[in-house]
Amino acid sequence: MEIALAANGSGAARDWPGAVALLRAVAATDPVAADQLQLVEQMALGREGMPLRIPTPERLCESPEILRYSGFISPDECRHLAQSAEDLLAPAQVMDPATNRLIEHPIRTSDFAVIGPTREDLVIQAILRRIAVASDTAVEQGEPLNILRYAVGQQYRLHSDALPNVVNQRTKTAILYLNDNFKGGGTLFPDAEVQVAPVAGDLLLFTNTLPNGRPDPVARHAGLPVVQGTKWIATRWIRANPFDVWNPS
Structure with a gap:
């Protein structure tokens, strides 16, 4: 927890080099920390944990x-994200526009886990920095990472990620596909006539709002039902301005 909070700047300035030094010290006697350090050292990162390069996207x-x-x-990062949520998974929820709180709803029938700031190990934080560069946003604009597991028949019905009546809108969505050894489960944008087949390790990044900041109805999308196997994804909703993970309301 101390390593996570040092790196993400909770209560103090972000200190990536200091967090890496702490992780390296713990890794000498702790196999979990050693695995995390190995993954971090495999990444091409700058001094502050930002990626030195990212893939070129397909539009x-x-x-x-x-x-x-x-x-x-x-593949190792995919496995790490899925495993980071194993002890937290619970029935998925949606944002209630009346109360701005998460509630269970039949539109979303997966299991999910929220990786809050105390659980953001350095592997996860490096991936969040990579998403920030890809989306041309600051890390602080992202909501906590969601890990989702869809069993056979589970889905996320047609919806918009933009929220009604909020000042700090969800302008972008990032979806990481963590596996592809299943059938079904594609991401469908019916109004844009786009359907994406999940491929492990790929990032799907899309904009939820119009240039004037209002929700874009064409950005509505659905996670199609899984037909066989189990689908794992990680989702990061990105706001127009910095988002306080300690005080979401």
Whole structure:
């Protein structure tokens, strides 16, 4: 927890070099820390944990902008994200526009886990920095990472990620596909006539709003039902301005 908070700047300035030094010290006697350090050292990172390079995206749609980054994260990083949520998974929830709180709803029938700031190990934080560069946003604009697991028949029905009546809108969505050894489960944008087949390690990045900041109805999308196997993804909603993860309301 101390390593996570040092790196993400909770209560103090962000200190990536200091967090890496702490992780390296713990890794000498702790196998979990050693595994995390090995993953971090495999990444091409600058001194502050920012990526030195990212893949070039494929543009799937102009309006709304839908981009696909092939091979955005490695197989080991995919496994790490899925495993980071195993002890937290619970029935998925949606944002209630009346109360601005998460509630269970039949539109979303997966299991999910929220990786809050105390659980953001350095592997996860490096990936969040990579998403920030790809989306041309600051890390602080992102909501906590969601890990989702879809069993056979589970889906996320047609919806918009933009929220009604909020000042700090969800302008972009980043979806990481963590596996592809399943059938079904594609991401469909019916109004844009785009359907994306999940490929492990790919990032799907799309814009939820119009230039005036209002929700873009064409950006509505659905996670199609899984037909066979289990689908794992990680989702990061990105706001127009910095988002306080300690005080979401």
